[in-house]
Amino acid sequence: MSIETQVRSLPGEAVASEGHAARRLPHPGLFDLAVALAVLADLYAIFAISPAERVQGDVFRIVYAHVPMGWLAYVAFTLVFGASVAYLWKRRPGADYLARAAAEVGVLFTTLLLVTGVLYGRPVWGVWWTWDARLTTTLVLWFVYVGYLMVRSAIADPERSARIGAVLGIVAFANVPLVQLSVTWWRTLHPTPSVTQPGAMGGTLLPILLFSMAMFSIVFARLVVLRLQLVRGQAEARQLAQLVAERTEV
Amino acid sequence: MTWLRHALVIVGKDLRREARARDFAIATIVLALLMLLTFAFAFDVAGEHVRRAAPGILWATLLFAGVLVAGRTFAAEEERGTLEGLLLAPVDRGAIYLGKFLGMVITMGALEALVLPAYAAFFDVPALAWGVLSSVAAGTVGFAAAATLFGAIATHARAREVLLPLLLLPTASPLVIAGVRATDVALGGPAVGADMPWLQLIVAGCVVYLAAGLAVIDHVLE
Amino acid sequence: MSDLGAAGPSEPWAVEAAGLSHAFERTRALRGVSLRLARGERLAIFGPNGAGKTTLLRILATLARPTAGELRLLGLDPWRTLLTVRRRIGVVAHRTYLDDHLTAGENLRYYARLYDVPDAERRTGEMLDLVGLSRRRDDRVRTLSRGMQQRLALARALVHDPDLLLLDEPDTGLDASGVELLGGAIGRPGRAVVLTSHHPERAAELAPRALLLVDGRVVADGPTAAVGREVAARPRPALAATR
Numbered sequence: 001m002s003i004e005t006q007v008r009s010l011p012g013e014a015v016a017s018e019g020h021a022a023r024r025l026p027h028p029g030l031f032d033l034a035v036a037l038a039v040l041a042d043l044y045a046i047f048a049i050s051p052a053e054r055v056q057g058d059v060f061r062i063v064y065a066h067v068p069m070g071w072l073a074y075v076a077f078t079l080v081f082g083a084s085v086a087y088l089w090k091r092r093p094g095a096d097y098l099a100r101a102a103a104e105v106g107v108l109f110t111t112l113l114l115v116t117g118v119l120y121g122r123p124v125w126g127v128w129w130t131w132d133a134r135l136t137t138t139l140v141l142w143f144v145y146v147g148y149l150m151v152r153s154a155i156a157d158p159e160r161s162a163r164i165g166a167v168l169g170i171v172a173f174a175n176v177p178l179v180q181l182s183v184t185w186w187r188t189l190h191p192t193p194s195v196t197q198p199g200a201m202g203g204t205l206l207p208i209l210l211f212s213m214a215m216f217s218i219v220f221a222r223l224v225v226l227r228l229q230l231v232r233g234q235a236e237a238r239q240l241a242q243l244v245a246e247r248t249e250v
Numbered sequence: 251m252t253w254l255r256h257a258l259v260i261v262g263k264d265l266r267r268e269a270r271a272r273d274f275a276i277a278t279i280v281l282a283l284l285m286l287l288t289f290a291f292a293f294d295v296a297g298e299h300v301r302r303a304a305p306g307i308l309w310a311t312l313l314f315a316g317v318l319v320a321g322r323t324f325a326a327e328e329e330r331g332t333l334e335g336l337l338l339a340p341v342d343r344g345a346i347y348l349g350k351f352l353g354m355v356i357t358m359g360a361l362e363a364l365v366l367p368a369y370a371a372f373f374d375v376p377a378l379a380w381g382v383l384s385s386v387a388a389g390t391v392g393f394a395a396a397a398t399l400f401g402a403i404a405t406h407a408r409a410r411e412v413l414l415p416l417l418l419l420p421t422a423s424p425l426v427i428a429g430v431r432a433t434d435v436a437l438g439g440p441a442v443g444a445d446m447p448w449l450q451l452i453v454a455g456c457v458v459y460l461a462a463g464l465a466v467i468d469h470v471l472e
Numbered sequence: 473m474s475d476l477g478a479a480g481p482s483e484p485w486a487v488e489a490a491g492l493s494h495a496f497e498r499t500r501a502l503r504g505v506s507l508r509l510a511r512g513e514r515l516a517i518f519g520p521n522g523a524g525k526t527t528l529l530r531i532l533a534t535l536a537r538p539t540a541g542e543l544r545l546l547g548l549d550p551w552r553t554l555l556t557v558r559r560r561i562g563v564v565a566h567r568t569y570l571d572d573h574l575t576a577g578e579n580l581r582y583y584a585r586l587y588d589v590p591d592a593e594r595r596t597g598e599m600l601d602l603v604g605l606s607r608r609r610d611d612r613v614r615t616l617s618r619g620m621q622q623r624l625a626l627a628r629a630l631v632h633d634p635d636l637l638l639l640d641e642p643d644t645g646l647d648a649s650g651v652e653l654l655g656g657a658i659g660r661p662g663r664a665v666v667l668t669s670h671h672p673e674r675a676a677e678l679a680p681r682a683l684l685l686v687d688g689r690v691v692a693d694g695p696t697a698a699v700g701r702e703v704a705a706r707p708r709p710a711l712a713a714t715r
Contacts, residue, residue, distance in 0.1 A: 088469055143420035150416065154407035157496070159537075164403050167466045168417075171399065174462050175421050178455055182424035185446050186431065242495050242539075252588065259585045263574070270573045270612075334535065335569030335628075339586040340559035472554075 035222045042215035050208050059123045064209060066116040068216035069109045070138070075220070076106030077145065077173060084169030087162060093235065096162035099169050101227035103148050105220065110142045133180075133187040140179050144172045158235065253345035260336070260349030265356065274326075275357070278318055282365045285311040286372050304373045305433035309426055311365065312358075312386070313393075317415045319357050320397035323350050325414075328405045337471060347398055347467040351460075354394040362386060381436025388452040389429040395459035396421050402470045421459075428452045485547065486511045486636050486664030487532060492541035494527050494688075501527035503688040504541070511635070514665040516675040516696055518703050519685035525668040526566075526640055528685065532666060533563045533638050546635055559587065562634035564642055568625040572614040576605055576624050579613060580631055587632035599627040602657055619650070626657060633660075639667040643674045651677055672700030 046064045083099035086092065117135050122128055129135070148168050155161040268275050289310065293303040327333040336346065366386070370377035400417040404410040432448035434440075487509035494502040501524040509515055519525050530536040531543065534550045534557060543550060550557045563569075570579045577596055584592035600606045603623040608616060616624065622642070629637060637658055643651055651674050658665055658678070669675040675682065675696060682699040684692035692702045 088466075140420050140423050143416075147413075147417045147420065151403065151407055151413060154409055154413060156408075157406075160406055163469050164406060167399075167403065167469050170466060171421070171462050174458055175424070178424040178451070178458060182427040182451055185448075185451070186427050242500075245495075245500060256586060259582065263571070263578075263582050266578070267571055267573050330571065331567030332569055332571050334565075334567065335583070336586070338533065338535065338558055338561075338563060338569075339583065340555040340588075341586050342555070 031222055031225070035219055038215040038218040042212050045208050045211050045215075050205075059120060062116050062120045064212040065216070066113060066120065067209060068213040069113045069116065070134070071213065072216055072220045073106050073109040073113055073138070073141070076102045076109060076224070077141070077176070079224070080106065080145075080148075080169040081173035084166035084173075087166040088170075093162070094232070096165065097228050097231045097235065098224075099165060100152060100231050101224050103145055103152075103169070104227050105223045107142065107145050107149060108223070109220070110138060110145065113138055114142060131187065133184045136187070137180050137183045140183070141176065144175070148172060158238070253342040253348070256341045256345035257349035257352065260341075260346060261352045261356070264349070264353040268357065274322060275360075278315055279361055279364055281318070282311055282315040282361060283368055285314050286365070286369055290372060300373050301375070301437070301439075304375050305430045305437060305439070307373065308366075308369055308377070308382075308386075308433060309389075309430050311369070312362065312390070313419070313422070313426065315361055315365070316358060316390075316393050316397065317418060319354060319361070320394075320401050320418060321411060321414055323354055323398060324401040324405045325410055333405065343467045343471045344464050346471060347402070347463055350401070351394050351398040351463070354398060355391055358390045358394060359387075362390065375437050377437075379436050382433050385429050385432035385436065385449055385452060388449060388456060389425045392425045392452060392456040392459050393418075393422050395456060395463050399459070399463040399467065399470070402467065406470075425452055425455050428455070484510060485544070486513065487666070488542075488544040489532075490542045492528070492531060492538045492543060494524070494531065494536065495539045501688055502531075502538070505685070505688070505690055506541075507683060507690065507693070509664050509666065511664055512662045513681065514659075514679035515667075516672075516679040516682040516699075517666065517668045517685055518670070518672060518675070518682060518699060519668075520706075523685040524688040525685055529565075529638050529640050529666065529668055532636075533561060533565075534558060535563075559632065560635045562629035562632065562637045564622075564625050564629045564637075564639040566640055568613075568621050569628060570613045570621060570624060573612060575610050575612050576600065576616065577609040579624065580627060583628050584631045589632050595631060599631050602630070603627045604653070619646075623653075626654070630657065635663055637663055637665045639665070641668050641670065643667075643669055643671055643678070646674070654678065672696065672703050676700060 042064075046061050050061065050064070079102035080099050083095045083102060087095035087099060114135070117138070118128055121130050148165065151168060152161050152165045155164055286307065289303070289307040293299060293307065324333060327336070366377050366382075369375070376382075397414075397418055400414055400421070403417070404414045407413050428448040428451040431446070432452070435448070485508055487507065489508070490506045492502050492505040494500070505524070505528060507515075517525050517528065527536065531538050532545065534545070534554060537551070545557050546560055548557050569583075571582075574582070577600070580596040580599055581592050584595050589595050597606070597609075600609055603626055605616075605620060605623055605627070608620065613621060613624065626639075626642070629639075639658070642654055646654065655678050665679065667675065667678060669678075672682070679696055681694065682692075682696040683690055684699050684702055686706075692699045
């Protein structure tokens with residue numbers, strides 16, 4: 001019997017069975033199209049519809065990306081927390097995959113958040129970095145979740161990695177209020193210019209910002225799902241390889 | 251109260267061992283003093299510069315020493331092979347966490363008892379004032395709570411000597427921020443921020459880290 | 473000391489394992505190992521290096537989780553009642569689990585307290601007597617010879633009077649009198665013993681029954697002498713064996 005036939009004839013626990021197909025998105029192509037449209041629409045709104053800010057000029061448009069990414073990074077880390085709790089409670093591998101995917105996308109968005117903060121700060125205030133409360137908190141969180149990813153990859157056993165990852169996901173989240181409080185109090189001693197302090201912009205700022213938020217959310221969701229599928233695929237491939245090795249005579 | 255008894259048995263054993271094999275403890279103390287010296291050079295300690303840099307120097311030194319002590323808590327035992335013996339025993343994981351945590355607090359306390367007077371002398375600051383002692387004590391407790399948890403986590407991972415500080419430092423940043431501010435105020439620093447409840451923040455950190463550690467330790471040490 | 477009475481007829485088996493498998497990354501240490509050990513029964517496990525003996529022992533010691541299969545230790549599901557099960561298991565592994573800067577007595581007392589042994593001090597003395605180390609009670613472990621450390625490790629494993637004793641190659645480096653001492657020390661009615669070994673002749677003195685593990689599978693299970701002959705009959709694996 002070929003390996004494919006042997007594997008297909010395995011009872012219930014085989015992963016390459018009906019259950020797998022059901023977990024895929026019904027119309028992935030449609031989702032990607034939506035993402036492409038969202039990006040185009042957002043670019044149009046940011047560059048064509050929004051006027052330049054009076055004092056800061058075109059640089060201000062970065063805010064339309066900076067703010068949504070900040071928000072979505074927090075969403076990502078909340079997801080990590082939720083998925084971590086779910087994993088420790090029910091031990092479902094899907095929760096672990098979600099935690100991992102959300103952490104990766106969260107770190108990506110946090111990195112971009114820091115970069116856009118820098119790109120904005122340099123022309124507007126002439127400094128590469130400002131220890132503004134939000135940026136500083138973001139930097140700390142960046143380290144925390146990069147640490148999360150590094151620990152996950154430093155633990156060989158997948159079950160243990162998932163368990164420890166869940167613990168970290170919970171502890172990191174519980175620490176966020178403390179970090180924010182301490183950094184905010186610290187910064188009140190030496191007030192620094194904050195990133196989002198636009199001058200008068202007329203009525204277009206808020207609607208475009210909200211629109212941008214929505215478009216970014218679509219991109220975010222697609223990225224998380226993409227990573228989730230990849231992580232799940234890798235795990236299942238590993239399990240499949242083990243099953244095959246177990247069933248076939250070496 | 252079996253778990254409390256077990257925790258005390260563990261602390262007792264660890265302290266007895268450290269007292270026997272004194273090399274690590276002594277080296278860490280000397281290293282901490284050396285850090286003070288290094289910072290004196292790094293911050294060009296002369297005149298009014300001292301006052302501004304002093305609180306940070308203290309906390310940076312304690313942080314450095316703390317990371318070293320944290321590394322010992324679990325990793326050294328694991329290398330010696332005795333961690334597995336401990337995990338095999340019918341001991342509640344919370345008791346192990348508590349025992350290791352207390353051991354670290356006591357060790358850091360002993361270290362600080364020697365470092366603080368030296369610090370007071372080197373930088374000519376009233377380091378034994380209540381404000382400094384309370385913030386250092388509270389900060390140590392919070393740091394030890396987090397360090398014990400991350401120490402347990404790091405035993406499972408590769409590159410654990412680097413991973414431990416990597417996890418510990420960002421998490422402990424509220425303690426450092428608040429601690430330095432509280433120390434600054436206690437050493438007669440600027441009036442700005444003097445009325446902020448820095449000590450309360452540190453204590454809140456202690457509570458959060460201890461509670462989190464006790465809550466999740468079962469999942470870390472199976 | 474032991475709660476033999478509490479165990480009762482509802483717990484005829486010390487170990488019940490079915491289809492135990494262990495896989496880690498690309499290595500498959502165990503493939504569907506099944507075995508049953510009655511209370512008080514003694515079992516030896518033979519097999520070439522890499523056959524999975526240590527992995528099996530670690531799983532029985534609850535130090536590792538099988539990736540497949542079922543296990544019951546002393547009638548309990550170990551992964552649901554870890555502390556209860558661990559209280560009744562004693563392990564002698566390659567590592568001694570001893571702190572080399574503490575004395576023999578301090579090490580034993582430490583573990584006696586962790587296992588909630590009543591009158592830890594007296595029990596420590598008893599165990600040291602059992603393995604012939606009474607005179608070295610106040611000597612630091614690092615001053616003891618390797619053989620003495622092994623004896624102390626055995627005392628450590630027995631301090632809480634376990635109902636299941638697991639030993640990884642305890643007979644390595646022992647002479648005939650050492651093996652005799654070992655046999656006398658580990659036995660107690662109602663205590664099941666599992667030991668891995670590379671020496672069928674010595675193991676025969678310690679356990680009447682044996683398993684042969686090859687490539688993670690049980691290929692023989694029977695009287696030690698018979699299984700021992702199987703071991704001898706097997707071709708020595710070529711040093712450059714590839715898989």
